[in-house]
Amino acid sequence: MFKNILFCLEFCIALASGMYVVDPGPRYPPTKGEVWPKPQYENKEKFYMTFNPANFEINTTALSCNILTNAVERYAFIVKRKLNTKSHQRLLKRRRKHTFTVIQDTNKEMYNIGDLTKLEIELLAPCQDYPYLGMDESYELIISERSKLSSMSVWGILRGLETWTQLFYFTDDYNEIRINKTHISDFPRYQHRGLLLDTSRHYISLSNILRTLDAMAMNKMNVFHWHIVDDQSFPYQSEIFPNLSEKGAFHPSMIYTKADIGLVVNYARDRGIRVMPEFDVPGHTRSWGNAYPDTLTECYLNGQLIGLGPMNPINNGTYKLLEELIKEVQQWFPDKYFHVGGDEVELECWRSNPDLQKYMKEHNLTAAQLHALFMENVLPLLGSSKAVVWQEVFDEGVPLAEDTIVQVWKYDWVNEMIRILKTGRKLIFSSSWYLDHLKTGGDWIDYYLADPREMVIDKIGNDTSSLDKIIGGEACMWGEVVDDTNVISRVWPRASATAERLWSSPTDSLRTYSRSTPNARSYDPLDGVRQRLEEHTCRMRRRGIRAQPPSGPGFCVGAI
Amino acid sequence: MFKNILFCLEFCIALASGMYVVDPGPRYPPTKGEVWPKPQYENKEKFYMTFNPANFEINTTALSCNILTNAVERYAFIVKRKLNTKSHQRLLKRRRKHTFTVIQDTNKEMYNIGDLTKLEIELLAPCQDYPYLGMDESYELIISERSKLSSMSVWGILRGLETWTQLFYFTDDYNEIRINKTHISDFPRYQHRGLLLDTSRHYISLSNILRTLDAMAMNKMNVFHWHIVDDQSFPYQSEIFPNLSEKGAFHPSMIYTKADIGLVVNYARDRGIRVMPEFDVPGHTRSWGNAYPDTLTECYLNGQLIGLGPMNPINNGTYKLLEELIKEVQQWFPDKYFHVGGDEVELECWRSNPDLQKYMKEHNLTAAQLHALFMENVLPLLGSSKAVVWQEVFDEGVPLAEDTIVQVWKYDWVNEMIRILKTGRKLIFSSSWYLDHLKTGGDWIDYYLADPREMVIDKIGNDTSSLDKIIGGEACMWGEVVDDTNVISRVWPRASATAERLWSSPTDSLRTYSRSTPNARSYDPLDGVRQRLEEHTCRMRRRGIRAQPPSGPGFCVGAI
Known part of the structure; x- marks a missing residue:
């Protein structure tokens, strides 16, 4: 089914309007491992690492404090419990009487460069007690053989941990959790x-x-x-x-x-x-x-x-x-x-x-x-x-x-x-x-x-x-x-x-954006945003937030 | 607080518009023991009975069948478990540090005529296996010293049991469950x-x-x-x-x-x-x-x-x-x-x-x-x-x-x-x-x-x-x-x-009804409907249905 959709994403959307051909499956198939809100600077390479919750640790290499240790514990729990292939496998098999076709991963241009086993957190200035207007929320995150999250501020570390969690994704068959080699440098536009x-x-x-x-x-x-x-x-x-x-x-x-x-x-x-x-x-x-x-x-x-x-x-x-x-x-x-x-x-x-x-x-x-x-x-x-x-x-x-x-x-x-x-x-x-x-x-x-x-x-x-x-x-x-x-x-x-x-x-071109007519299948610059929001919605639901469907037909697997 | 509202219901709504005086409390205070959808014929008297779940039984005096016994079990559970003063008392006391004023029941013209201890169910024709278009859903319900629900059809009994459950209400202090002496004769308008x-x-x-x-x-x-x-x-x-x-x-x-x-x-x-x-x-x-x-x-x-x-x-x-x-x-x-x-x-x-x-x-x-x-x-x-x-x-x-x-x-x-x-x-x-x-x-x-x-x-x-x-x-x-x-x-x-x-x-006058302007506090013939729907919404929520607020500010006690 995914194949059809992705086929159609590439071809059908180039159609002139006049006839409304409906595709089966979600209206906007979710992305995989895209961060919401989109980071200011993000570079993803064609390499990925596999992730095994049982073989992974987070280290704090510089300063720390309660806020930071609480956050590490929280996010470690999230990635270990919510990103768990076993529970998804169970779900997948639950009421299945027949063999479903295993869908191949769509992006075949990706290369495995081993396991992600560690995240180093480097807080470079002492913690502050309370967040405040104008606090520093910037951070830098490098996902590679040696992954590192660094910031001058504990608030930046918090933002970076959230980003890090969002980069993980499942393969289509739910057999593997992956994270791409990525470099993110991020900070907020508005305080x-x-x-x-x-x-x-x-x-x-x-x-x-x-x-x-x-x-x-x-x-x-x-x-x-x-x-x-x-x-x-x-x-x-x-x-x-x-x-x-x-x-x-x-x-x-x-x-x-x-x-x-x-x-x-x-x-x-x-x-x-x-x-x-x-x-x-x-x-x-x-x-x-x-x-x-x-x-x-x-x-x-x-x-x-x-x-x-x-x-x-x-x-x-x-x-x-x-x-x-x-x-x-x-x-x-x-x-x-x-x-x-x-x-x-x-x-x-x-x-x-x-x-x-x-x-x-x-x-x-x-x-x-x-x-x-x-x-x-x-x-x-x-x-x-x-x-x-x-x-x-x-x-x-x-x-x-x-x-x-x-x-x-x-x-x-x-x-x-x-x-x-x-x-x-x-x-x-x-x-x-x-x-x-x-x-x-x-x-x-x-x-x-x-x-x-x-x-x-x-x-x-x-x-x-x-x-x-x-x-x-x-x-x-x-x-x-x-x-x-x-x-x-x-x-x-x-x-x-x-x-x-x-x-x-993220989208500079929005200043000139005008909504397209509902039934036209011509290219819409917001389609990418819609797809990212589908992923983000399912992500919220996996983490216990009853987020409603944002953009029409679709589904979330393994979510409330 | 209720007092103020009821005061205002009687007086404020007669105001000419021009100034918008907001009342504290719910926009439309819920009714007590009103049935939704409203029965075709309903006569309530100024007498009530008290209800003690521990001292109550339902008897089937004529025909019966699986659908009927299942329904009796279901509704008995509802009135015994969902209408329980103890759980409400617990809730009431939970986080209360100070003595709340016990609000007197507003309708003082009601007279107690004892306990409701029994409901007789009289099904007068054999059960049918499946519901169908045009089935008989009419029933007669008499709530009095000898309460009786009767119908020519098991479908009518089902409708009557639902009505019966909806007639119960709590006193404002949640110390007592009451049901009014009532005669209902009911049937659907549309099949x-x-x-x-x-x-x-x-x-x-x-x-x-x-x-x-x-x-x-x-x-x-x-x-x-x-x-x-x-x-x-x-x-x-x-x-x-x-x-x-x-x-x-x-x-x-x-x-x-x-x-x-x-x-x-x-x-x-x-x-x-x-x-x-x-x-x-x-x-x-x-x-x-x-x-x-x-x-x-x-x-x-x-x-x-x-x-x-x-x-x-x-x-x-x-x-x-x-x-x-x-x-x-x-x-x-x-x-x-x-x-x-x-x-x-x-x-x-x-x-x-x-x-x-x-x-x-x-x-x-x-x-x-x-x-x-x-x-x-x-x-x-x-x-x-x-x-x-x-x-x-x-x-x-x-x-x-x-x-x-x-x-x-x-x-x-x-x-x-x-x-x-x-x-x-x-x-x-x-x-x-x-x-x-x-x-x-x-x-x-x-x-x-x-x-x-x-x-x-x-x-x-x-x-x-x-x-x-x-x-x-x-x-x-x-x-x-x-x-x-x-x-x-x-x-x-x-x-x-x-x-x-x-x-x-129920409201014949609706044919000529036109929506009043939002801020006008003049009398609106639908206010009574709104109040009944408030009660019904809370009732649904007590029974596990996450019904959303129908008409603005308000609250449900003891509900999901």
């Missing part, structure tokens, strides 16, 4: 490569958060943006304000304790991932009001009280609660950045409240200016933490520290980015990567084609140096439509498209 | 309530097929339409033509053996579900060609052979293979109906083939007429089975037996249905229920509003008797975008909307 997970609209179990971190590591993403509370529920279990989750969580079992958060932070750190907490204020705070209704604003309609709205910006108690809570959060989340939200404030509620009406009149403020004032009051409460804010805070002209990062999420994002860059501020981009928005037929191609720097480069004039201020982006998994049943399959491999775009953006 | 599952574009494991049957039973669906093979793979393992799956399956482990099919058929029968096989011909057959290339047509472009297309309609071998294979399939699938497909034939390929060009010229046939001829040749091969065909077969004027069922799936479905009804033929409807089509924000409301009889009723003139010929419909889960990672969460609870529409279509 901030994040995934936002919203645990308020639905509770997400700890195990699915940890699984998400595993998947992020497989995709070299480095920021877990934890949108932990929102209007609907308050699962963060504060020790100083226990009432917040006691009255604001969906259910007593649906909370994150200090220990849970510690586990997430450490698990992420071991994988070179920062955990950035978001406590979104003053909007998106309705669940806070179950315990502390006074911190919210009473909204009126035609003189009638109709419910609670955003935080009350003229109540000192609001700021007091925030100040104390932020201190606790900072202790539990060691990241230097703290996301304080600031999006979608229901100003209409503020305008409806008699006390606020009076205050705005006295101080000659519009409701938008009151929002700006609120943020101005909150930002100093972060102390030594640096702030990340949604774009509204910038739009409303709140004076922002130079190192505040603005997150762009709305329409008209190109002009918004240009406006932010003109003030010299850093930004992260999310508008194109809202994972809750669905589209029939797989939308990851759209994600893949979105590159925030490429979007603005033609419009920014001569000052291209400011492009560096676009420090990255985040795929956002808002929680309205996902819970434990589908969050993993909804995020992966769709977020992998964002991940590759932010890591290495 | 054919199906789900199509495509196991060719991706292989679906046996366990997920069985889980799908469980979910169908929970939604009172009665036809599992197994689109078992297609262009991409041939997982049906024939005993007389083993090469078909040997060369056509994705992988040796990705097949359905005779034993597998027997298991599915029996599992379905025990749940009152028919299993209707589809072997789609002459298009969608590319995977057959791996073993039998001669049965397919060679397609040409500019005189060059470019691949294989639909079955070859002038090769006797094609019909011979079909004849033999159909006989085997009929032995393995006892259903009276056999789906032979007939959709999306690539006529362009037939037109390109020199032999077919010659044949069409000699017999003065167009390619469409050749398709009609092919179907005319195939239909008699079904012998005593009745045929189901996709609408193209009708459209092309193939002479169809009076009892052939036409499945409507394309656009312009209203006119198509009217055309079919005018010939006196039966049809099943699917156009509005393609589960592979995605839409942000949950599309089940669109499914819910689609009612094939309501669509044509105004256009059909006086002869409304022909409406009965619309015997039902099917939700279709095509396999391009789903595999074992996401098939369950993608189908459920979206297909539940189709299921309720086909069973009882």
